Amino acid sequence: MCLAVPGKVLSVLGDDPIARSGRVDFSGIVKEVNLAFVPEAKVGDYVLVHVGLAIATIDEEEAQHTLDALRQIEALDQELQ
Amino acid sequence: MKFIDEYRDAQAAGRLAQALARVATREWTLMEVCGGQTHSIVRFGLDELLPEGVTLVHGPGCPVCVTPVEFIDKALAIAARPEVVFCSFGDMLRVPGSAKDLFTVKAEGGDVRVLYSPLDVLALARRHPDKQVVFFGVGFETTAPATAMAVHQARREGLKNLSLLISHVLVPPALRAMLSSPLNKVQGFLAAGHVCTVMGFEEYEPIAREYRVPIVVTGFEPVDILQGVLMCVTQLEQGRHEVENQYARSVRRAGNQPAQELMRQVFRVVHRAWRGIGTIPESGLGLCEAYAEFDAERRFDVQGVTAQESPECRSGEVLTGVLKPFDCPAFGVTCSPDRPLGAPMVSSEGACAAYYRYRRRPAAAEA
Amino acid sequence: MDWNANCPVPLGRHERVLMAHGGGGRLMQQLIAAVFRPAFDNPLLETRHDGAALRLPQGGRLAFTTDSYVVRPLFFPGGDIGSLAVNGTVNDLAMCGARPLWLSCGFILEEGFEIAALQRVVESMRRAADAAGVVLVTGDTKVVERGKGDGLYVNTAGIGALEHERVIGPGSVRPGDRILVSGDLGRHGIAILAARESLGFETEIQSDCAPLAAPVLALLEAGVDVRCLRDLTRGGLGAALNEIARDSGHDVRVEEAAVPVREDVAGACEILGLDPLYVANEGRLVAFVAPEHGGRALEVLRRHEATAGAVEIGVVQESREGQVTLATRFGSLRLLDLPSGEQLPRIC
16 A cells, blocks of 8 residues: 555656656656656656655655665674674 | 665665664564555565564554445445446455455446556546446555545546545554553554655654654665664664654655645545544544535445444454464464455455465464 | 365355456465366366376377466467467476377357457467467357457367376475476566556566477476476466475475566566566476486576576475475565465456
8 A cells, every 4th residue: 555666757748737747667667657746856866656646756865875874884793793 | 676676685684683683682662554564574574683672563554454344335335336437446355344345346246446546537437427436545644645636636627427435544643542552562663654755754753752752764675674673773772762764765854745735625634433443533534525526425325334343353453563463363264365354364564464475373484 | 154065175255256266376276176176076187287197098198288368458568369378278288298289279259359350369379389389170169249258268278298107297296306487477467467558557578478398398308307397377486386385295495586587577566566476477487306407407498498597496395284485585484375366367
């Protein structure tokens, strides 16, 4: 039910904000997705899609921070061993 | 798969498990709220990676599981009508009502269809002007914006043959209800990452303060969940009780404003009965007066349906983390995915279904 | 709980056929056990394999099998109901270790079905039969009224020659046997879904529908001790492994990290909430071979186009539970269960 998947915006159609949609690529599967809730999303951005609508733009910087935090844990592990 | 594979990395997961083992000096009981997180935990065996003292109990974050029996029965009554095309998410089809489920209604001749998105009902309604198209709108705050969008677009198009049976539920009131219960053992929460993508996490701050529990907004992949657990246990060890955001790549404190705006336009907060738990005040969403014409409950006059729960089903206790599926006497005996007594055995996010599918009995986890 | 007086397996509350009964999962097994087996029970049916291995009164062995095809849509990327009908039956014969020789074909046509479409199907069957080295020797045609037949249903039955005395089936599986899969999973199921408008997604993925007799016969010729073969259709790898584990009485252990899935198939499964382990295939097989022949078997399979992606994914274990466990990449263990009903309706 809370299944939401990240995909890359390939193209955006429509000026009408409510009906604004885009073709989104999920690792080789392309689906049309409603982009009304992510007015800031542009081609090349990654969005999080739930039941056919994008509910967020993925913040690549934050994603990197999460992975960096993991690397710090690895470094700490190595120190302690 | 970008933004998925990195968070399924086995090495990173191993490191997080080791870090957890160092940090945890006492026993702690945490709850993951969302059924999608439960599913991920059981599917990837993440609870096996946790240190001895850290226990995860599964929460009521499975909207299919908590949809009241009366609603299922109403849905069944509507779906059986010859003029109706009844549309639903796949999960709802096998959830048992008092006497049958939507799959059976389909087998008996009802026009029941599975949809991927609520927006798909619009095209369906346009294609079948002579039919009444009804959508079963179930889900937490993650899904409510999609339902709101479907209703909003239906209004704009002036569709007369579309209505929705709405049973959306809200997470924060459920957390408060659980925390207020004397049976509660949960000391920290992994909040539902996709619910918070929509709603943000501001509304969890008063809960963390009042009940003195750490709440970590957490994603769904193995690395997300383990990192969320690490952050939560670290807070507990340090005596803190704050809201933290593990899932920062998708969640912002204020959430998704356009989505919340549309929800405010279309819905109003209502009291909602949670299957197996009881009525929690102001814990659900229903259509507001301005959109009442799209309310299937009114259009089909199924308001007087009363329902019977299986007396054997203890889903309420499972949903609030008081009972593990294995400890239910019906588990695997009179209750299984093929003959479910209650919703948690049916939904792909239900705790009982996850245990049945991936564990069967504790012995399966032994090498 | 309803109990059938003839059979101890409860049918549950189902008094009518559900779509899930055709899904290749638990419900279908229940239907077979509760309705068909009590009526038709005999030792040959008991072997519960894809085809029956039969001995002629005057000597010599044949394999015999049948399958019906109700796939929707009729034409999809990488195949159609015709090529499916030929390859599916050819493969069931191959899974007995037989050389497929002759097919029969029955058509049930709905009034109003386009003859041009029928022509396309039949031509596709001819091409598939030629590629697989089989001949269509007998057939039948029926027509039903408009509204009673959904276009076209096809049934094929096949006969093959068993040129050896081996018993290839679940009964021959032994602890220690290596488990191989012939290529990446899930292409057929996803290709079918993509061709269905209602789900609205584009992809380059094509069905993996292909004949598998040549690589199987090559395995036998190379002296590989093949214990059991199964082609993966509805219910995918998960269903096939569970059936073999149950019917052999041994446990199966699979390494999650070893199971091959293409990235785009994985992506489709993510958005649809499907598990690639249960998604249908049409040109993939799982092989159980003696432990000392694992390497040789992979070499042979990799020389054939249809099985070029063959890899080892697991091993048969000692216990007598008949369960399938998956060792996750995180080092934990979990069950790989038989799917309950249908993941994807009408994919073959």
